Amino acid sequence: MMTQDVWEVIWLSLQVTTVSVAIGMLAGIPTGTLLGLYSFRGKRFVVALIYTCMGLPPVLVGVVVYLLLSRYGPLGSLGLLFTPEAMIIAQVILVTPILAGLTMSAVQAKERAYWETAKSLGASPVQMMITIVREARGGIWSGVAAAYGRAISEVGAVMLVGGNIEHHTRVMTTAIILETRTGNFTAGLQLGLVLLAISFLFNSFLMAGVLNQMKSRRR
Amino acid sequence: MKTIQSITTLFCLALLLLLAACSSSQPAAAPEQGNQPAAAPAPAPSAGEKKEIILATTTSTQDSGLLDALLPVFEQQSGITVKVIAVGTGQAIKLGEEGNADVLLVHSRKAEDEFVEKGFGINAFDVMYNQFYIVGPAEDPAGIKGVQSAKEAMAKIAEKQSPFVSRGDDSGTDKKEKSIWKEAAITPEGSWYVSSGQGMGETLQMADEMRAYTLTDEATFLSRKLNLEVLVQGDKSLLNPYGIIQVKSSAKPEEGMQLIRFFTEEQGQKLIGEFGKETYGKGLFVPDAKKR
Numbered sequence: 001m002m003t004q005d006v007w008e009v010i011w012l013s014l015q016v017t018t019v020s021v022a023i024g025m026l027a028g029i030p031t032g033t034l035l036g037l038y039s040f041r042g043k044r045f046v047v048a049l050i051y052t053c054m055g056l057p058p059v060l061v062g063v064v065v066y067l068l069l070s071r072y073g074p075l076g077s078l079g080l081l082f083t084p085e086a087m088i089i090a091q092v093i094l095v096t097p098i099l100a101g102l103t104m105s106a107v108q109a110k111e112r113a114y115w116e117t118a119k120s121l122g123a124s125p126v127q128m129m130i131t132i133v134r135e136a137r138g139g140i141w142s143g144v145a146a147a148y149g150r151a152i153s154e155v156g157a158v159m160l161v162g163g164n165i166e167h168h169t170r171v172m173t174t175a176i177i178l179e180t181r182t183g184n185f186t187a188g189l190q191l192g193l194v195l196l197a198i199s200f201l202f203n204s205f206l207m208a209g210v211l212n213q214m215k216s217r218r219r
Numbered sequence: 220m221k222t223i224q225s226i227t228t229l230f231c232l233a234l235l236l237l238l239a240a241c242s243s244s245q246p247a248a249a250p251e252q253g254n255q256p257a258a259a260p261a262p263a264p265s266a267g268e269k270k271e272i273i274l275a276t277t278t279s280t281q282d283s284g285l286l287d288a289l290l291p292v293f294e295q296q297s298g299i300t301v302k303v304i305a306v307g308t309g310q311a312i313k314l315g316e317e318g319n320a321d322v323l324l325v326h327s328r329k330a331e332d333e334f335v336e337k338g339f340g341i342n343a344f345d346v347m348y349n350q351f352y353i354v355g356p357a358e359d360p361a362g363i364k365g366v367q368s369a370k371e372a373m374a375k376i377a378e379k380q381s382p383f384v385s386r387g388d389d390s391g392t393d394k395k396e397k398s399i400w401k402e403a404a405i406t407p408e409g410s411w412y413v414s415s416g417q418g419m420g421e422t423l424q425m426a427d428e429m430r431a432y433t434l435t436d437e438a439t440f441l442s443r444k445l446n447l448e449v450l451v452q453g454d455k456s457l458l459n460p461y462g463i464i465q466v467k468s469s470a471k472p473e474e475g476m477q478l479i480r481f482f483t484e485e486q487g488q489k490l491i492g493e494f495g496k497e498t499y500g501k502g503l504f505v506p507d508a509k510k511r
Contacts, residue, residue: 070428071428081428082429163415163417163421165415166414166415174416178388181306181309183312183314
């Protein structure tokens with residue numbers, strides 16, 4: 001069943017996930033770095049909020065985005081419901097807290113040693129941040145891999161806001177649901193295997209990142 | 220030493236991930252395994268034992284609430300627990316073919332007849348029917364309101380290329396829609412024809428959002444509050460007959476037959492006819508039991 005339709009579904013999955021994670025990185029990594037480096041009033045609350053959002057139920061995010069984008073909702077005039085863009089919005093909400101939270105942990109683990117050194121060498125705050133992000137890259141990569149895994153295997157939110165429309169918003173997970181519901185278990189399993197292969201690739205990525213980090217720690 | 224430890228940890232992690240991923244791709248097969256232990260310990264139904272059967276049915280009977288009205292009555296009278304698996308007609312029939320259900324309550328006459336012909340099913344009965352509507356936005360861009368024949372109405376929609384949301388999930392409703400297109404000698408294609416691959420409720424919601432037309436069963440339509448209007452109804456091709464069939468390979472023919480008798484005999488038929496009168500002012504299903 002590896003027809004053109006299947007490639008189309010896989011391709012859309014990769015597109016939506018990659019764009020979502022990229023946007024999530026732009027928002028989450030700076031946020032996480034700042035939270036890891038600086039203390040301020042109410043930080044505990046913000047951190048608790050981020051950790052909570054790391055476990056947001058995708059279906060809940062789906063419902064909220066659906067209601068926002070619905071024809072009868074506040075952003076209905078944009079006409080975004082049942083488009084890939086709507087799926088990206090939902091995914092960004094899901095992955096940004098993961099990226100921010102894991103970046104924060106990674107930065108905190110590195111902070112003390114490098115902060116002092118960088119400061120004593122007369123680095124500017126921006127330079128110090130860049131240094132620390134670079135040093136914490138292993139942990140940040142595992143955040144990226146976790147976010148990617150979450151986004152690509154997510155089904156509840158993309159089903160709701162994307163609508164599983166053929167040739168338009170059908171991605172791997174929603175296609176698996178459809179195949180299963182219509183009794184094509186084999187096709188569903190095949191797509192599941194592709195999903196697994198992609199997850200494996202990204203988790204290998206994660207392992208490489210963690211190994212790197214361990215190497216640098218031993219030095 | 221440290222490296223070996225960390226590598227071992229990583230391998231364990233990877234294994235766990237793989238296992239987790241494998242088990243999460245399994246739910247498709249899970250119901251099959253779930254049934255066997257239930258079947259094994261009860262070969263001879265003794266009086267004291269709890270009896271269970273599996274009814275595979277379409278989402279429409281469950282979502283409309285019909286089963287909630289009938290099954291408790293049956294369970295109380297017979298002492299048999301009915302486990303309902305509500306899926307599309309395609310999957311329901313597949314469940315029957317693989318022996319994962321004891322009784323089917325579905326609505327796709329052609330697929331049902333094939334199921335019986337191929338020797339998978341016995342004791343097939345007509346149970347009831349309900350209606351399909353062609354619904355759409357009040358503006359009615361294709362001007363189908365009041366058109367008598369479903370075929371003509373669909374042809375008009377295709378001609379105007381007005382948005383139409385199709386189930387596209389091989390369900391009974393989807394098969395009905397496809398058969399009307401076929402009757403009208405039209406192959407629906409293009410950006411106006413949207414295949415949702417989802418259930419009736421979701422598809423209706425989508426049609427409402429997109430200001431599109433769709434074909435829906437009466438029960439699901441009435442149970443939703445939407446800004447869509449019934450535009451075509453009453454055509455003979457819009458009738459939706461349900462059948463109840465016993466799965467031949469069922470390990471519990473006795474209990475299955477009891478359920479079929481309940482649906483097709485006086486009491487069940489009466490309950491079917493009355494269902495929905497209170498809420499909608501009219502019955503959602505018309506009882507018409509007869510042996511095929």
